[in-house]
Amino acid sequence: MTKWLDNEEMAAWRGFVNVSSGVTSALEAELVAHHGITTGDYGVLARLSEADDSKMRMCDLAADLHLSPSGLTRRLDGLVRRNLVVREPSAEDRRVMLAVLTAEGRSFLEQIAPLHVDGVRRHFISHLSPTQLRNLSSAFRSIESGLRSIAGRN
Amino acid sequence: MTKWLDNEEMAAWRGFVNVSSGVTSALEAELVAHHGITTGDYGVLARLSEADDSKMRMCDLAADLHLSPSGLTRRLDGLVRRNLVVREPSAEDRRVMLAVLTAEGRSFLEQIAPLHVDGVRRHFISHLSPTQLRNLSSAFRSIESGLRSIAGRN
DNA sequence: GCCAGATGGTTGCAATCGCAACTATCCTGA
DNA sequence: TCAGGATAGTTGCGATTGCAACCATCTGGC
Numbered sequence: 001m002t003k004w005l006d007n008e009e010m011a012a013w014r015g016f017v018n019v020s021s022g023v024t025s026a027l028e029a030e031l032v033a034h035h036g037i038t039t040g041d042y043g044v045l046a047r048l049s050e051a052d053d054s055k056m057r058m059c060d061l062a063a064d065l066h067l068s069p070s071g072l073t074r075r076l077d078g079l080v081r082r083n084l085v086v087r088e089p090s091a092e093d094r095r096v097m098l099a100v101l102t103a104e105g106r107s108f109l110e111q112i113a114p115l116h117v118d119g120v121r122r123h124f125i126s127h128l129s130p131t132q133l134r135n136l137s138s139a140f141r142s143i144e145s146g147l148r149s150i151a152g153r154n
Numbered sequence: 155m156t157k158w159l160d161n162e163e164m165a166a167w168r169g170f171v172n173v174s175s176g177v178t179s180a181l182e183a184e185l186v187a188h189h190g191i192t193t194g195d196y197g198v199l200a201r202l203s204e205a206d207d208s209k210m211r212m213c214d215l216a217a218d219l220h221l222s223p224s225g226l227t228r229r230l231d232g233l234v235r236r237n238l239v240v241r242e243p244s245a246e247d248r249r250v251m252l253a254v255l256t257a258e259g260r261s262f263l264e265q266i267a268p269l270h271v272d273g274v275r276r277h278f279i280s281h282l283s284p285t286q287l288r289n290l291s292s293a294f295r296s297i298e299s300g301l302r303s304i305a306g307r308n
Numbered sequence: 309g310c311c312a313g314a315t316g317g318t319t320g321c322a323a324t325c326g327c328a329a330c331t332a333t334c335c336t337g338a
Numbered sequence: 339t340c341a342g343g344a345t346a347g348t349t350g351c352g353a354t355t356g357c358a359a360c361c362a363t364c365t366g367g368c
Contacts, residue, residue, distance in 0.1 A: 005271060009279050012287050015294025016278065020174040021220055022301045040324090059346060066175055068326050073348055075324090095333045095346040117159060124170065125163050127296040132289050133166050139290070140169025142281040147176045194354090213316060222356050227318055229354090249316045249363045315364075324355080334345075 027119045035112045040067075040075055042116060045084060045101065045109045054101035055088065061099055084108055181273045189266045194221075194229055196270060199238060199255065199263045208255035209242065215253055238262055 005013060028039045043065050048054050056064075062072040076099055079085040084105035090096035101109075128136065159167060182193045197219050202208050210218075216226040230253055233239040238259035244250035255263075282290065 003271075003275070005274065005279070008284075008287055008291060009275075011291045012282070012294065013274055013278060015291055015298065016174075016177075019294050019297050019301075020170075020178065022298065023170075024174070025220075026301055057346085066179075069347060070327080070349075071325055093334070093346080097347065117157075120159065120167055121157070121163075123300065124167060124297060125159070127300055128166070128293050130162075132293050133162055135286050135289050136293070137162065137165045137169055139282050139286050140166065140173045143173050143278060144169065144176065146277060146281055147173075147180055192354095211316085223317060224319075224357080225355055247316080247364070251317065310368090312367090313365090316362085317360105318362105319358105319360080321358090322356095325353085326351105327353105328349105328351090330347105330349080332346085332348105334343105336341100336343085338340095 023123050026123050027116065030119050031112070031116060034115055037112065040065075041079060041084075042109075042112070044072075044075060044079060044099070045105055046113070048085065048099060048101040049106060049109055054106065055098045057090065058097050058099060079105070177277050180277050181270065184273050185266070185270060188269055191266065194219075195233060195238075196263075196266070198226075198229060198233060198253070199259055200267070202239065202253060202255040203260060203263055208260065209252045211244065212251050212253060233259070 024039070031037055031039055031042060044061065047061060047064055048056060058072055058076070059069065061067075062069055065072070067075065076085060076087065080087060083102060086100050086102055088098045088100050090098050125133070178193070185191055185193055185196060198215065201215060201218055202210060212226055212230070213223065215221075216223055219226070221229065230239060230241070234241060237256060240254050240256055242252045242254050244252050279287070
C-alpha cells in the first residue's frame with residue numbers, strides 16, 4: 001500500500017530535515033551572538049516594517065508569523081520592554097491591539113537586517129544556481145499550496 | 155556591501171521558511187493525532203532501529219538528532235516510561251548509558267512508520283518531479299557541507 | 309600509580325510555546 | 339433592541355528545551 005522511500009527520495013527528505021534545522025539554528029546563533037536578538041523577535045520587527053504605517057493587528061501578525069496568540073502576546077512584551085515596539089489600541093475596533101514599530105525599532109532593524117540577509121545568502125542562497133533557485137521556488141509554491149489545501153490553517 | 159535579496163531569491167527563501175515549518179508541523183500533527191507520538195520521539199525510535207543491536211550511546215544519539223544532552227535525557231525518560239526504550243549501562247565505559255529499543259518499541263515503530271512515510275510522500279515528495287528531487291538533493295548536500303565547514307557542530 | 313583535563317550523563321533553572329479558560333467587544337438575526 | 343455566537347487579546351498551566359553546574363569515569367603525561 002504505502003510505498004517506502006527510495007534512495008533518492010530519502011536523500012532529499014533527510015537533506016531537507018537537516019538543512020531546515022541547520023540553517024535556522026545557524027542564523028539564530030549569528031543573530032543572537034552579534035546583536036542579541038532572536039529570529040522570532042527579528043521576524044516581528046521585519047514584518048512590522050513592511051506594514052502600512054509600521055503597525056499591524058495582533059491577530060494578523062500572529063497568523064503571518066505562524067505564532068499562537070499567546071505566543072505573540074509574550075513575544076511583544078519583550079519587544080515593548082526594549083522600546084522597539086509599542087502597543088496601541090485600535091480606534092476602529094476596541095478589541096484590537098495594534099503592534100507599532102517605534103523609530104528606535106526601525107533603526108535597530110535597519111542596522112541588523114544586512115547581517116541577516118548576509119547570513120541567508122551565505123548559508124542558503126549562495127549554494128544554489130539560478131536554475132536551482134527557480135526550481136526551488138516553484139517546488140515550494142507547490143508544497144505550500146498542498147499544505148494549505150489539507151490543513152486550513154498553520 | 156551586502157547585496158539585498160532579489161525577488162527570485164526572496165521567493166525561494168520565504169518558501170523555504172514556510173515549507174520548513176509547515177511540513178514539520180503537519181507531520182507532527184498527523185503523528186500525534188493518529189498515534190500519540192511526537193516527531194521527536196519518533197526520531198529516537200527510528201534512529202535506534204537502524205543501529206547495531208538497536209542500541210546507541212546517549213551522546214551519539216543526541217548528536218545525530220541535533221539534541222542537547224539534557225534534552226535527550228528527558229526525552230528518553232518518556233520513552234522508558236512507555237516501555238519503548240530501556241537504559242542499559244555500557245560494559246566498556248561506565249560513564250556511558252546505552253539507549254536500547256525494546257521489542258515493544260520496535261513493533262510500535264514498525265506499526266507507525268508507514269503513516270510517517272506516507273505523510274512525507276504526501277506533503278513533500280509528491281510535489282517534486284524526479285528532476286527536482288535530484289536537484290534538491292544536491293543543493294541540500296552543498297548547503298549541509300557549508301554548514302559543517304562554518305560551525306563545527308550543530 | 310596518580311593527578312589534571314576531557315568526556316558522558318543527569319539535574320536545577322529559566323525561557324519559550326501552545327492549549328484552555330476568561331474577559332471584552334463586535335456582529336448578525338429576529 | 340438585544341441575545342447568541344464569533345472574534346481579539348491576555349493569563350494560568352503544563353510541556354519542552356538549552357545552559358550551567360555537578361558528579362562519575364576515563365585517558366594521557368609524568
